Amino acid sequence: MRQAGAYSGLLCGGVSGRTGPHSLPLARIKKIMKNSGEDVKMISGEAPIIFSKACELFIEELTRRSWIMAIQGKRRTLHKEDLASAVIATDIFDFLITLVSSSESHAVGGATNVMEVETIDCS
Amino acid sequence: MEDIGGSSSNDNNNNGGIIKEQDRLLPIANVGRLMKRILPQNAKISKEAKETMQECVSEFISFVTSEASEKCRKERRKTVNGDDICWALATLGFDNYAEPMRRYLHRYREVEVDHNKVNLQEKGNSPEEKDDELFKLSNRGVGL
Numbered sequence: 467m468r469q470a471g472a473y474s475g476l477l478c479g480g481v482s483g484r485t486g487p488h489s490l491p492l493a494r495i496k497k498i499m500k501n502s503g504e505d506v507k508m509i510s511g512e513a514p515i516i517f518s519k520a521c522e523l524f525i526e527e528l529t530r531r532s533w534i535m536a537i538q539g540k541r542r543t544l545h546k547e548d549l550a551s552a553v554i555a556t557d558i559f560d561f562l563i564t565l566v567s568s569s570e571s572h573a574v575g576g577a578t579n580v581m582e583v584e585t586i587d588c589s
Numbered sequence: 590m591e592d593i594g595g596s597s598s599n600d601n602n603n604n605g606g607i608i609k610e611q612d613r614l615l616p617i618a619n620v621g622r623l624m625k626r627i628l629p630q631n632a633k634i635s636k637e638a639k640e641t642m643q644e645c646v647s648e649f650i651s652f653v654t655s656e657a658s659e660k661c662r663k664e665r666r667k668t669v670n671g672d673d674i675c676w677a678l679a680t681l682g683f684d685n686y687a688e689p690m691r692r693y694l695h696r697y698r699e700v701e702v703d704h705n706k707v708n709l710q711e712k713g714n715s716p717e718e719k720d721d722e723l724f725k726l727s728n729r730g731v732g733l
Contacts, residue, residue, distance in 0.1 A: 490619050495650060497612050499669070502651035506658045512671040512697060513657075517650060519693050520678060521615070522623055523686050524649050525642060529624045533632065543633040544624070546641040553645070558682040561652050562645050 490518045528552060528559065614643040653677045671697070 495514040531552035550566040656677035679687035
């Protein structure tokens with residue numbers, strides 16, 4: 467006899483039935499992992515599953531912080547500038563600064579934003 | 590540990606040279622839905638914000654995967670697994686994610702073990718039923 471409880475945590479976690487418990491497509495996550503470097507050889511079946519959840523947390527955190535920027539700007543529409551501001555303001559998102567900056571530069575027709583952001587490591 | 594896609598997991602997509610644009614990012618509909626559910630109901634999200642988030646998520650996956658695979662290389666292991674991902678998250682400053690991810694990983698492994706037991710017991714059952722269970726457990730996800 468199957469224990470229903472064993473599955474409930476995973477099965478109820480999803481956003482829609484179409485993707486089961488995972489709201490992000492596992493095959494796509496795996497492809498992105500593969501493309502992250504030459505030395506990524508084999509990926510266990512559990513790794514994309516863990517990432518699907520980690521990416522949810524990441525999206526939620528960056529969205530939440532971006533929304534704070536939008537609110538401070540007296541707006542109710544989230545813009546990409548809000549994401550850029552949130553990235554700049556948050557240490558753990560440092561690895562995204564180049565990405566959101568080049569995105570902005572492109573939008574402004576090549577204008578370069580000079581950001582003097584110093585991260586002081588207090589650890 | 591079983592690899593998704595069988596032997597294809599040995600393929601290196603980089604050998605193809607050009608990476609398909611759609612394969613480089615997660616689907617914008619899935620990303621947009623996750624963003625929306627964390628915001629107030631009256632909030633709106635511009636398309637550019639969704640596109641920027643798509644880029645950020647892919648960068649996040651690559652960033653963490655690179656750290657995890659480097660650990661595997663040093664330990665002379667070939668397969669990146671869930672523990673490596675959790676370790677990399679903690680190492681890169683995502684401490685708040687690493688602990689819930691470890692719990693998620695443990696729960697997933699328990700389900701795997703339990704499912705294997707159920708599978709053995711149901712050896713005589715119809716293939717459709719097993720396929721249904723496998724579909725639920727390891728669904729690859731069909732983006733909208």
